[in-house]
Structure formats: C-alpha cells, structure tokens
Amino acid sequence: MTHPTDPLMRWDDVLAGFDPVLGLEVHVELGTQTKMFCGCRTEFGAAPNTQTCPTCLALPGALPVVNAVAVESAVRLGLALNCSIASWCRFARKNYFYPDMPKNYQVSQYDEPIAYGGWLDVEVPTPDGPRIHRIEIERAHMEEDTGKSSHVGGETGRIQGAEYSLVDYNRAGIPLIEVVTKPIEGIGALAPELARAFVGELRALVVALGISDAHMHQGSLRCDVNLSLRRTRVDELGTRSETKNVNSLRSVARAVRYEMQRQGALLEAGGRVVQETRHWHEDTGVTTSGRSKEQAEDYRYFPEPDLVPVAPDAAWVEELRSALPEMPADRRRRLQADWGVSDLEMTAVLNADALAVIEATIADGADPAAARKWWMGELARLANERDVELGQLGIFPADVARVIALVEAGTLTDTMARAVVDGVLAGEGSPDDVVTGRGLQVVGDDVSLLAAIDEAVAANPDVVEKIRAGKVTAAGVIVGAVMKATRGQADAARVRELLMAKLGV
Amino acid sequence: MTESTDLTRMTAARLASVVATGDASAVEVAQAHLDRITAVDAAVHAFLHVDTAGALAAAGAVDAARAAGGAAALGPLAGVPLALKDVLTMEGIPTTCGSKILEGWRPAYDATVTRRLKEAGVVILGKTNMDEFAMGSSTEHSAYGPTHNPWDLTRIPGGSGGGSAAAVASYEAPLAIGTDTGGSIRQPAAVTGTVGIKPTYGGVSRYGLVALASSLDQAGPCARTVLDAALLHAVIAGHDPLDSTSIDLPVPPVVEAARHPDVRGMRVGVVRELTGDGYQAGVQQRFDESVALLEELGAEVVEVSCPHFPYALAAYYLILPSECSSNLAKFDGMRFGLRAGDDGTRSVEEVMGRTRATGFGDEAIRRIMLGTYALSAGYYDAYYGSAQKVRTLVTRDFAAAFEQVDVLVSPTAPTTAFKLGAKLDDPLAMYLNDVATIPANLAGTPGLSLPIGLAPEDGLPVGLQVMAPVLADHLLYRVGGALEAAMLDRWGAPILDGAPAL
Incomplete structure (x- = not known):
C-alpha cells in the first residue's frame, strides 16, 4: 500500500528548532471472562457476532450491569500507577453515531474517573546510560469497547470507496481502561524512546497485574500518540495531532519521530498543523490524515442513568493495594541481580520480551545462563523466523528447562537439543516424547x-x-x-x- | 351491591378465586375477555396486538397446573387476564412502543415484568396502545392511531398509557401494566376512572422496558380496584440483578395494606402548590370532598408546602428529553426495526438519518432535538445541570414534607379527559397535564391515582393522587383502599358502573 508522503524535516533540525509536547492515551482491553456490562464471553477470534446478547447489541429494553472484576482491575491498575482512587464515581454516556457502536453512545467515564493523579517511572536509554523519567498520569478510567467494522471492496480497506461494510459486535462491550498521561514536555530527542518506554512499562505493569494479555498486535493494548511541536523558547503550545492505531512498541517510537519531523517541516515551511486524527501505517512507517478535529466534536456527555455510581470501599481499596504484585521495575532489578547479567544484556532480554520466559525456565530448574542462552539465541531466532512473539512460539519454559537438563546430563548434544526443540514445535509432544520418537540419544554404548x-x-x-x-x-x-x-x-x-x-x- | 356473573366484570381477585375453585376455567376467563376485545376494541382501540393463541395457551397451562396440583399449585393471580403496555418486551410478540420505527420487531426476550407475569400464571392478552415511546398525555402520539376514552369515545384516555387504562376501564382486561415516566400510569387512571400506581423507582425491574428516560421510568399496575392493583404490584415487584437501578430490599407489604385499609391516626398532607389555579372546578371540588372524607375516616389532614414543585415541570422537560435523546439513538435501522433509504446508493449515515426521520413521529423528534440541545457543550450547565439541581430540591421538598406527614395528596390531573385533538397542536398545554404527577418521578417516590367521582360540569372521572416516601408503597394502598371503601359505601357501586355501555 502506498500513502501520500509528507515532506519531513531532518531530525537534528527538528530538535534545534522545536520542543515536542507528547501526550499518550493507552487503551487496555481487560482479560475479564465477560464483557463490561453483560455476561457475554470475551474470547479473541471467535466467529463474528457469536459473543453477543440483547445488552451489547443494544436491543430495545436491555440494560447494562457493571462487571465487578473490571472495576477491581481498574482500581488495581490505578493503584499500581500511584493514582488516587475515587471514593465515588459515575459512568457517563459519550454520544455519537457510528454503526459499530450499537447504542450510538459509549458508556465511559467523563469528569469522574475511577483513578486520577498518579505517575509511572520509566527508564529510557540515553548516550550517558539509562535515565529514569517520571511520567505524570492524568487519569485512568473505565469504558466499553466498540464493535469492529470491516469495509469490503475498495482499495484502502477504509469506509471511503468500500462496496459494503460488515460489523462484528463481539468486541462491543469488552471492558477497557484508558490511561491518559499529562503532557510530557522538555524531553527533546528523548521523545520517541520515552513514548516507547512508557507504553512498554505500562504493558509490563498490566501483565504483572494479570488484568490483560496486553497483546498490541491483537489490539488488546492500543496506543494513541498526541504530539505537538512548539518553537524553542516560545511559551505557546502548538496544535497537536492524534495518531491512532500505533500497535507495537517499536511503532510508538517511530510514530513520535515521524510526527516530529512532519510537523517540523510543515511549520518551517510556514504551514500550520491541523488538529486531526492521523492513522499510523505499520508497513510504510508514515501517518496519514484521518478525521479532522478542528470542529471540536460535542459528545454531550452526561451521567449514565442506567447505572448506579461506583463507590469503592476504602478498606477494600487498601486490601487491593496491599495485595499488589511486585512492580515490573523492582522485578527487573531483582532478576538482573539474581542472574548476574550486565545492563546491556538485561536490555537485550527486555527488548526481546524474554524476561518472563527466562524467569519461568529458571523456576523450572534451569541454570540462568543456559536459560538465557536458549531464549535469546536459538528460540529468539525461531520466533523471528516465524514472526511470532517468544511467548507465542509454542514451547513452554518447562520444555526448555527439560531440554537444558538433558544436555547437562549428557543425554543430548547441542545439535540434538535443537532437534528436540524442533520436534516440540512440530507438535511431537514433550521433549522426552521427541527424544524417544526421533530416537535422539547420545549413544552411550x-x-x-x-x-x-x-x-x-x-x-x-x-x-x-x-x-x-x-x-x-x-x-x-x-x-x-x-x-x-x-x-x-x-x-x-x-x-x-x-x-x-x-x-x- | 350484587356481584356480576359476567367474567369480564369481575375483579382480578375474584377471577383468581373463580379459577382456583374451578367455577370457571382459565381458558373460559381468557375467552370471555378476548370476546369482549372483539366486541369493543374497534371503538376503543386499546390494543395494538391481541395474542389470542398465546393467551389461550397460557390459560390452558394454568388449567393444566390446577388439574395436576390443585388450587395450591396456583399463584394469587393465576389465570387472570392482563393487558401489557407495548413498551415492554415479550418474546416473539411484536413490540412497537407506538412507533413506526419498531414496526415488525419481535423481541427475542421477555422483559423481567413479562417473565414474572408468565411465571405467576397471569394470562397476557396482548399489547396496548401508547404515545410513541411513552411521550405524551393523550395516546394521540401513537403512530397507530389514538385510543378512545370508554367514558366518551371523542375524548382522550390519558397517556402515555391510554391503551392500558382504557383496556381496564372498558372491561377488556381486569389488569394492565403501565409505565410512568411523568404520570403515564396515574393520569390515564384518573381520566378513565381506574386505579393506577407508580411504584418507588427501582421497585419494579426496568429490564425489557424500552427506555424513555431511564432515571424516571417505572412500570406499575393498572386495575379497577386498589386490591387488584396491589396483587399485581406484588407479582411484578422485587429485585432484579439485570437492572442495576433495581432495589435489593423486600417488596413493601402492599397486599397486606390493601386488605386492611385504614387511615385512622395517619397524617395526610394536602400539597398547597398542587391545588387551586389551573385545576378544573369539578376536579377541585371532588378533591376537597375526598380530603374531607379522609378526615371523617380518622386521618389528620394538614396543608403542606412543597415550594419547588412549581419548577418540577420545567426541570422534567429538560431531564427527560436529555435522557431520551440518548436512549433513542439506538433506533438507527442498523440492527432491528425500520430501515429507510437503503437502496445501495446511500452511506450508512444517510440511511440512519432517513430511518430516523421516517420512523419517528413529531413528538419524538421534538424531544430528541430538545434533549440534544440541552446536553450540548455550553448549554449543559444551564439546562441539564440546573434541572438536576431542581430535581434535588424537589426531592428535599418531599423529604421535608414527609417529616410532617405520612402521605401527601393532590388531584392527579388538573382536568378531566379533554377532547381528542384539543391540545395536539399545543405541546405546552399537553405537558401541563402532568404537573401534579411529575414531582414523584423526579424524586423516585411512589404515587397512586384513585377515582373519586365525576366532575359535576362534565360527568367525567376525577382522580386523587396519593404520594408516599420511597419504599412506603404500602401506605398508598392503605389510604387508597380506605378511600375506595368509603366511596363505595357512599355511591353503592363502583364508579365505572356509571360509564356508558360500549
């Protein structure tokens, strides 16, 4: 697919002339068994419109009931983000017409979010070594997801030019938590990596809390990047663009950098930045213009009268606070010390998203060095080859631990061990099954x-x-x-x- | 008073006992009412849909249950026919809400009220006419034509639940379900000489009740006697996990109160702001007589002021349209009901727009526009925000009044039934019909309307409204039952006996 290419300014020139102001909105799709306001299942990838009911289809007369687990997840995420938890808050209706939104309003939270005023420390790599940066959190609120439209026919897959559109309401009503940062300023060249680090850290937090699988490629963690530039040494803020669908960590950094260069070129040429939604294109690495937001949309928010206020009991909130899991940053520090690896090696592990699998492999009895060697080496190579995440490769940490044990016992050579891994990935069973099945044994006779x-x-x-x-x-x-x-x-x-x-x- | 042997003239309580003892089968009872509908509904037009086969099957099931398990197997209203307002869903049965936009829609699920009626063995005869989406006080805003008042077919039966009230008043059904957002059960009851109760908000589940204004809507019983209404109230009320606003507390002892009506020692407050100017002379006269009667019966009557009630109507007409503009957004032709203009050349937005322009009537469009405006940025605080403050003040007025008295009374409606068409072109005049009933909706408190005679000047029924604190619904039945018994003593026959034959 090709997109109109906007002129870009050289990176160094952007930094010389402008300060970026960054704002991030991250939607976390919760991993609850049922939807936000009804009892429908939430399995990813089910046949279209098989996980629906009168409530999430907005049939006349149906009513919502709040999912208690979703509220608990929101409170826990709020606490983990060092937010205050509202002692009383309401849902609000956000009114606008769109075919994939069955009620033509979204039940969200407006001026009474369940969590507000927190922060999250993130680590960004700089030429002088890693630097901790505190990102202020504006709010985290609960809402429901919309359905999903697919536009069939036409070239772009967009609604313009499509022959017809299909709507899948399976996603309608899936619980979301939207985390909104305060504007992040004074970061200059760090903006792309900071954006990436924030989304990565938030994702790690969500996974540690166990409230979402946070798969960016499946849309269970979605990031919108708001970015504006202002001329250096000028107080007035510039106009921002909101880039949607930024669905990988790498893309978050790329999208920030791209928007900085695009807006820089535009402003330098005497143009003005249009307040609009822009779409990120993973394949070409550019953003294109979407819906204009120059005419501020009026969502006519008002308190949702079909629901009663949510009033988390203070004692319950404290109970949840005391039961929070170890925070990802603490865990990383602990594991790095336990494994005795350098900052550089640790960064490599994190970039490969291998922390959890290595930890689990060690927990299953493997030597830390061996576990790291396998996941960062052979298994990373295979995952890359198959274009999947390590966790999705199809081999469990316990299997890897077993392979390592067999090598250490001298039962398998390294070559044979790789064959065993191949067998496991090919669905031939456990490592021991593969050893038997393929007759892979060091000949000791x-x-x-x-x-x-x-x-x-x-x-x-x-x-x-x-x-x-x-x-x-x-x-x-x-x-x-x-x-x-x-x-x-x-x-x-x-x-x-x-x-x-x-x-x- | 001699009791009729005509099944359609019997109270619900009597019909239940007739069925239980086997003096008549539930099928005979259902058939008698279906025959009555066939005979008179062409003139009254209370029903939008009559479910003859379903009603006879439900009645047959009651008879079978009795044959298998005896009278003990039957609930207190088993085998009693009922008319269901067309705003509540019933599986497989058309539900239109009086609107073209829902023409042909057959819900796949029962409202909780419908389910409870079915489980109680109540025989649902069909769906009754109403103002479109319950917006109106005359049933003239139905897309399917108006219902006529059985007392005078040229007059309105009240609204929005004119169909339910008229069905009960014309002996097509001993019971009906109405819904009351600003008076839609009580005002039709008043102008048709029947009994209607809006329970405490949250007392009856709203699941399956197609919402007009979610924070105001409440389903409740329509009947010809206070006891019948109480029996029906007990069947439909109670907590429902499918409705978040449903109250999880025991149902007030309404049947007990209706069976033992007594106002001795009760303090009754006459609301100063709901009398006098704007109330028809005959309405005021019958109301004053009823207040005197309450005193005779041993109640202590005092005048009470609710200073913010005069602002209730204005607040209501901001809150209701605001909620309704959002509630009615789902009617877009995408998933159910009418779809207009989908000829393959138009965008989805155009089809949505055409569907709504074609499917909604004038009053619905008026209120959607009002509500959209009231919620708009820059107007929200002045309109919706101020209205919510008034709502709080009205609620406080009730609280202060109930410090002094046990119940409040007022005329239910300012006038008797007016002529069809008389106020159709004057929305404000139409809205004023609900001036006395709206405060209870804003506060969530329960209210009852009871016939208290005919206005001397036009010979049409007048209703008295009783209002009680939240969850004190039983007090309505205590007062209503006592007044009803005293009136019956005085008149010698129910007021409806004076209605002309159809």
Whole structure:
C-alpha cells in the first residue's frame, strides 16, 4: 500500500528548532471472562457476532450491569500507577453515531474517573546510560469497547470507496481502561524512546497485574500518540495531532519521530498543523490524515442513568493495594541481580520480551545462563523466523528447562537439543516424547561406538598413521566420521577417548 | 351491591378465586375477555396486538397446573387476564412502543415484568396502545392511531398509557401494566376512572422496558380496584440483578395494606402548590370532598408546602428529553426495526438519518432535538445541570414534607379527559397535564391515582393522587383502599358502573 508522503524535516533540525509536547492515551482491553456490562464471553477470534446478547447489541429494553472484576482491575491498575482512587464515581454516556457502536453512545467515564493523579517511572536509554523519567498520569478510567467494522471492496480497506461494510459486535462491550498521561514536555530527542518506554512499562505493569494479555498486535493494548511541536523558547503550545492505531512498541517510537519531523517541516515551511486524527501505517512507517478535529466534536456527555455510581470501599481499596504484585521495575532489578547479567544484556532480554520466559525456565530448574542462552539465541531466532512473539512460539519454559537438563546430563548434544526443540514445535509432544520418537540419544554404548571406530580407522589408514606419528589434531577426521556414521548421536568426547585408547596414543 | 356473573366484570381477585375453585376455567376467563376485545376494541382501540393463541395457551397451562396440583399449585393471580403496555418486551410478540420505527420487531426476550407475569400464571392478552415511546398525555402520539376514552369515545384516555387504562376501564382486561415516566400510569387512571400506581423507582425491574428516560421510568399496575392493583404490584415487584437501578430490599407489604385499609391516626398532607389555579372546578371540588372524607375516616389532614414543585415541570422537560435523546439513538435501522433509504446508493449515515426521520413521529423528534440541545457543550450547565439541581430540591421538598406527614395528596390531573385533538397542536398545554404527577418521578417516590367521582360540569372521572416516601408503597394502598371503601359505601357501586355501555 502506498500513502501520500509528507515532506519531513531532518531530525537534528527538528530538535534545534522545536520542543515536542507528547501526550499518550493507552487503551487496555481487560482479560475479564465477560464483557463490561453483560455476561457475554470475551474470547479473541471467535466467529463474528457469536459473543453477543440483547445488552451489547443494544436491543430495545436491555440494560447494562457493571462487571465487578473490571472495576477491581481498574482500581488495581490505578493503584499500581500511584493514582488516587475515587471514593465515588459515575459512568457517563459519550454520544455519537457510528454503526459499530450499537447504542450510538459509549458508556465511559467523563469528569469522574475511577483513578486520577498518579505517575509511572520509566527508564529510557540515553548516550550517558539509562535515565529514569517520571511520567505524570492524568487519569485512568473505565469504558466499553466498540464493535469492529470491516469495509469490503475498495482499495484502502477504509469506509471511503468500500462496496459494503460488515460489523462484528463481539468486541462491543469488552471492558477497557484508558490511561491518559499529562503532557510530557522538555524531553527533546528523548521523545520517541520515552513514548516507547512508557507504553512498554505500562504493558509490563498490566501483565504483572494479570488484568490483560496486553497483546498490541491483537489490539488488546492500543496506543494513541498526541504530539505537538512548539518553537524553542516560545511559551505557546502548538496544535497537536492524534495518531491512532500505533500497535507495537517499536511503532510508538517511530510514530513520535515521524510526527516530529512532519510537523517540523510543515511549520518551517510556514504551514500550520491541523488538529486531526492521523492513522499510523505499520508497513510504510508514515501517518496519514484521518478525521479532522478542528470542529471540536460535542459528545454531550452526561451521567449514565442506567447505572448506579461506583463507590469503592476504602478498606477494600487498601486490601487491593496491599495485595499488589511486585512492580515490573523492582522485578527487573531483582532478576538482573539474581542472574548476574550486565545492563546491556538485561536490555537485550527486555527488548526481546524474554524476561518472563527466562524467569519461568529458571523456576523450572534451569541454570540462568543456559536459560538465557536458549531464549535469546536459538528460540529468539525461531520466533523471528516465524514472526511470532517468544511467548507465542509454542514451547513452554518447562520444555526448555527439560531440554537444558538433558544436555547437562549428557543425554543430548547441542545439535540434538535443537532437534528436540524442533520436534516440540512440530507438535511431537514433550521433549522426552521427541527424544524417544526421533530416537535422539547420545549413544552411550561403547561396543557400538568401537565398531564404528573400527570402520572409520579401517577406512582412513593414512589419518591413523598421522595420529600415531603424534599429530593428535588429525583425530578430528576419525571422530567426525564416527559422528557421521552415528548420525550425530555419539558423544564426541567419548569417541575421542576410545580412539586414543585403541591407537595407544 | 350484587356481584356480576359476567367474567369480564369481575375483579382480578375474584377471577383468581373463580379459577382456583374451578367455577370457571382459565381458558373460559381468557375467552370471555378476548370476546369482549372483539366486541369493543374497534371503538376503543386499546390494543395494538391481541395474542389470542398465546393467551389461550397460557390459560390452558394454568388449567393444566390446577388439574395436576390443585388450587395450591396456583399463584394469587393465576389465570387472570392482563393487558401489557407495548413498551415492554415479550418474546416473539411484536413490540412497537407506538412507533413506526419498531414496526415488525419481535423481541427475542421477555422483559423481567413479562417473565414474572408468565411465571405467576397471569394470562397476557396482548399489547396496548401508547404515545410513541411513552411521550405524551393523550395516546394521540401513537403512530397507530389514538385510543378512545370508554367514558366518551371523542375524548382522550390519558397517556402515555391510554391503551392500558382504557383496556381496564372498558372491561377488556381486569389488569394492565403501565409505565410512568411523568404520570403515564396515574393520569390515564384518573381520566378513565381506574386505579393506577407508580411504584418507588427501582421497585419494579426496568429490564425489557424500552427506555424513555431511564432515571424516571417505572412500570406499575393498572386495575379497577386498589386490591387488584396491589396483587399485581406484588407479582411484578422485587429485585432484579439485570437492572442495576433495581432495589435489593423486600417488596413493601402492599397486599397486606390493601386488605386492611385504614387511615385512622395517619397524617395526610394536602400539597398547597398542587391545588387551586389551573385545576378544573369539578376536579377541585371532588378533591376537597375526598380530603374531607379522609378526615371523617380518622386521618389528620394538614396543608403542606412543597415550594419547588412549581419548577418540577420545567426541570422534567429538560431531564427527560436529555435522557431520551440518548436512549433513542439506538433506533438507527442498523440492527432491528425500520430501515429507510437503503437502496445501495446511500452511506450508512444517510440511511440512519432517513430511518430516523421516517420512523419517528413529531413528538419524538421534538424531544430528541430538545434533549440534544440541552446536553450540548455550553448549554449543559444551564439546562441539564440546573434541572438536576431542581430535581434535588424537589426531592428535599418531599423529604421535608414527609417529616410532617405520612402521605401527601393532590388531584392527579388538573382536568378531566379533554377532547381528542384539543391540545395536539399545543405541546405546552399537553405537558401541563402532568404537573401534579411529575414531582414523584423526579424524586423516585411512589404515587397512586384513585377515582373519586365525576366532575359535576362534565360527568367525567376525577382522580386523587396519593404520594408516599420511597419504599412506603404500602401506605398508598392503605389510604387508597380506605378511600375506595368509603366511596363505595357512599355511591353503592363502583364508579365505572356509571360509564356508558360500549
């Protein structure tokens, strides 16, 4: 797909002339069993419109009932973000017409969010080493998701030019928490990485709390990037754009950088930034103009009369606070110390999103170094090859721990271990099943090894002469031949021992 | 007073006992009412849909249950026919809310009220006419034509629940369900000489009640006697987990109160702001006589002031349209009901717009526009915000009044039934019909309307309203029952016996 390309300003020029002001809105789709206001299931990927009922289809007469687990999740996230929790708050209706929103209003929260006024510390890499930056949180509020439209026909997959549109209401009514930051200013060149770090840290927090699977590629964590530029040493804020659908951590940083360069070029050429929604295109790495927000949309918010206020009991909130899990930053510090790895190595683990799987593999008995080596090496390679996240690769930490144990026990060579992993990924069962099924075992039986050695010796008389003459390195040829004959299943060290004994060297 | 052997003239209580003892089968009872509908509904037009087969099947099930388990297997209203306002869903049965936009829609689910009626063995005869989406005081805003008042077919039966009140008043059904957002149960009861109760907000589930204004809507009983209304109230009331605004407390002892009506020692407050100017002379006269009668019966009557009640109507006409503009947004032709202009050339927005322009009547469009305006940025505080403050003040007026008295009374409506068409072109005049009933909706308090005679000048029924504190619904029945018994003594027959034959 091609998009009209806007002129971009050189990065250094943007930084020289402008200060970025960044605001982030992150929607977290909660992993509750049922929807925000009805009992429908929330499974991802179910057949269209199979997870619906009168309430989430907005059939006349149906009424909403608040999902208590969603409220609990919102309070816990609010607490983890160091927010104050409202002792009393209401839902509000946000009124606008759109076919994928069955009621033509969204039940959200307006001026009474359940959590407000918090912060989250994030770590950004700088040339002088990692730096902690505190991001102020404006609010975190509860709302329901909309349905999903697909526009069929036409070139763009957008509604313009489409032949017809289909709406799937399975997503309508799935609980969301929207986290909104205060404007982040004075960050200059750090803006892209800071945006990425914030979304990454929030995602880690959500996962640690266990309230969402936070898969950006499936839309269960979605980021909107608000960005404006103001000329350096000018107080007045510039006009902002709101970039939607930024659905990977890498894209968050790219989108911020792109918008800074686009707006910089525009302003430098004497143009003005239009207040609008822009769409991020993952494939081409550009944003394109969407809905204009110059005419501020009037959502006619008012308190939702079908619901009663939410009034979290103070004692219950304290109970939730005391039961919060270890915060991701603390956990990272603890694991880094436990594993004894450098900052650089730790960053690599985090970038590969391998922290959880490595931790679990170690918990299943593996040596930290080995666990890290496998997940950051062979398994990362395979995940990359298959274009999936490590956690989605299809091998459990327990399996990896078992493979590592088998290697350490000398039952498998590294080559064989990789074959076992292949087998597990191919659905051949547990590592032990694959070992049995594929007959992968280090041949520990000296008799069959000796037979193979005899054959190799007989076939390579000249090499044998060299070894006897003291050129021990030549033994590799015989060992190699034996390994080949045993299809790699022999323990090379043992083969060498037996060969030397036989030749009396 | 001699008791009729005509099944359609019997009270619900009597019909239930006739069915329980086997003097008549539930099917005979249902058939008698279906026959009555066939005979008179062409003139009255109380029903939008008559479910003959469903009613007879439900009645048959009651008879079968009695045959299998005896009278003990039946609930207190088993086998009694009922007319259901067309704003409540009933599985498989058309539900139009009096609007073209829902023409042909058959809900896939029962409202909680409908479910409870079915479980109690109540026989639902069909769906009754109403002002479109319950917006109106005359049933003239139905897209399917008006209902006529059985007392005078050229007059309005009240609204929005004119169909339910007229069905009860014309002996098409002994019971009906209405819904009351600003008086839609009580005002029709007043102008048709029947009994109607708006329970405490949250007392009866709103699940399956197509919302007009969520914070005001409440379903309740329509009947010809106070006891019948209480029996129906007890069947439909109670907590419902599907309605967040439903109250999770025991239902007030309404049947007990209706069976033992007594006002001795009760303090009754006459609301100063709901009498005098604007009230028809005959309405005021019958009301004053009833107040005197309450005193004779042993009540202590005092005048009470509710200083903010005069602002209630204005506040109501901001809150109601605001909520309604949002509640009615879902009628867009996308998922159910009417769809207009979808010829393959128009965008989804155009089809939504055409569907709504075609499907909604004038009053619905008027209120959607008013509400959209009242909620708009820059106007919200002045309109919706101020109205909510008035609402709080009205609620405080009630609280202060109930410090002094047990119940409040007023005329239910300022006038008797007016002529069809008389106020159709004057929305403000139409809105004034609900001036006395609206305060209870704003405060969530319960209210009852009871016939107290005919206005001397036009010979049409007059209603008295009793208002009680939240969750003191039983006090309505105590007062209403006592007045009803005293009136019956005085008149020698129910007031409805004086209605002309249809």
